Amino acid sequence: MRATLTRYARAPFWSYEPLRPVVRRVLIVIVALLLILDSLLRATSGTQTSLSRAIITTSITVAVALFVWRPPIATSVLIVAMILAAASGVARDSLLACAVAFGLVALTCSARLCAVYGIVWLAWLGVEVWRPESGLDLLPSVVISVVALISLVIGAAIRQQNDRSKMLARQLEESEREVAEQLRHERDLIADELHDIVAHEITIVALHAAVLERTEDAQTRTQSQTAIREAAVQALTDIRRVLGMVRGEENLSPERIPSPDSIDGTIAAVRRELARAGVTVTADVPEEIRLPGASLVALTRVIRESATNVLKHATGAENVRITLTVERGWAHLEFADDSPPARTAGLPSSGYGIVRLQERFRLFGGSFSAGRRAEGWVVTASLPLSS
Template sequence: MTTARRPLWPSRSDACWLFFAAFAFSGMNALFFALGDRTTGSLGPAAGLALQVVCDFTLVLLFRFPVQVCAFVTAVAFAMLASDVFAPGLLVPRHPLALLTVPTITPVVLSQAARVLDRRTVLWVAGILAVVASRPWTPDWAVTPFGLLSTALPALVSLYFEARRQLLQSLRDRAERAEREQHLLAEQARAEERRRLAGEMHDVVTHRLSLMVLHAGALGVTSAEPAVRTAAEDIRREGAQALDELRDLVGVLRNGTEIGGARTLSPAEPGDPARLVEESCSVGVATELVVDGDPARVSPTVARTAYRLVQEALTNVRKHAPGASATVSLRYRDDGLDVSVGNTAAASPPDPALAGSGSGAGLAGLRQRVELVGGRFEAGPAPGGGFRVGAILPAYVPTAEGTHCDPGARGR
């Protein structure tokens, strides 16, 4: 695994700051060299100045090589300590003008190291340099306090501000993540509402419009008055166009396009399948209703699902099988409901305008509706050229509505 290389400095402002600090401390060390004592060892009078300037300019490499820079500054501090103890005047003047007994750039190195190193490493480096700078084995009011202020204090202050920055960034990220999650939940709720709205429009409005188109077509065929036939054809044509537009709108809602002003739909009361059978008979489709058992055995949610299945199936019979007869069978059992809608073969070709008005999602929507209540859906050709749509539904679906409307449902 290849480790990502650190940048030379995080930003241009950091680069300017590091170079400025390096030149400033180099100038300060040169001033100390000009005004104070010089080293007197074998390395020459400028040995201390050269060592300080090298430490100053290692600051510009701190963001790329933080561990190496801290290790170098620590090694220079130990070399200065050894020179002062064992070889006075070699690397540190016998009477230095500055009170620091570590490299003068140390406070800056420690304050910036907290940005690129982990907390434990910074504390270890600061602790070692604090011991070297304060020299607790020979405490001195001119050395010990100043050594602690130049090592421990900048490291602790920098660690505090770095921890505060990370905390604020964490809180900011958490707030942004919560906002994104809230937005996603809102989008999911809107998408679910659109799908529900599309299902209701497909099941209810398409049913009514198809009845209107069939009534208008029957009126145009049976009426002897030309004006009535013309009006009936206009109604049929406009109804077919409305079905096409409704199909497009249902497709838009199912595909998730934003629709403004959509309100939450409240669950409708379960309809009576007998009314659907009467409407089907009124438009010339011979429909028989067979009911076995007590409808009160099933919860309102299951009854509404059965109603939608019968409604969609009879709508498909009127659109795709003109002249066919249909049979609606409802068998209520203690543990559920069997729904079946079958039709015979079509006696004539379907009306192209009416047959092409569907959205193509009717049976898929029925399957989804049935599976949501825990039922099993079936649809396919029947013997003799007809078609059959059926479902096996449970008696009770554990929803708040079902419990409210059917208090005894949980006991089943």
């Protein structure tokens, strides 16, 4: 409530809150009826109405109608009409109408303009009470003041309720955006996990299944069967973990996504998998290296994705070199193979892994690139450790 009052008090002088469509229609009908009744009374009363009084009363009635379109202009017209009425001493009966209009001013206009309106109205009331020929005694003036106060309170209360409703609507909209963003983030994480399963374990299964079709060597077939069995078991384990994520049994924050314990563990797993495909892996990694959880996940994903791509697309590769350096608060990783161009295993490629890695490193404020060089296919990734 305090924030609402502060915002209302600091609003620009000519700012306003438009009336709702239903209130606009009702106000137009009321003004039309008042104009008709006023015309009938003047025609049937038999008394002569002065021009100044007719101008002031008509201006007040028209000003009420202007609240439908521009409340500040309507309030300004009312202020001018009250000043003229106080100066000329006519249209004293319009004091009550302007008191009732207090609610419209408080409902639609800024606090500063409402204060000006109140000051002018009180000055007009004081002038009428002070003027002997006005016939306005203390009791009627108190009654009119109470009406003005009630109108002001009602208008301010409705204004506060409208502001509260708008604030709640904005908060609800923001909450919906946050929920949608969180859902999108969780879908991306689940998609990443599924991609790792399909692209890595299933790739190993497909490659060794092809080996079983082409070879009769008992030792080779045994190795391929072992690799297929291990990859299938790992795929089932990972699928169960992803299903746990979908059911909400696991936290989906990046730091909680299961990953190898260390860079060394990841390289060791990659070395075993590539060795079965006849690829030698050499690694140059610092002996003691400590990485934040998010950085570790990002770098291990690069190594695993690159190893998967070697199996899928670099069937002519014989050597893979993994280099990791840490300097000046940055981690630099390079994964290179010596594969010849245009030699693949014939497995389909979506490019999803590379795209997701580029997005991940961009969010970290780092860089990621993958492309062919003279010596073979090279993947480079850098990210700040403070991320």
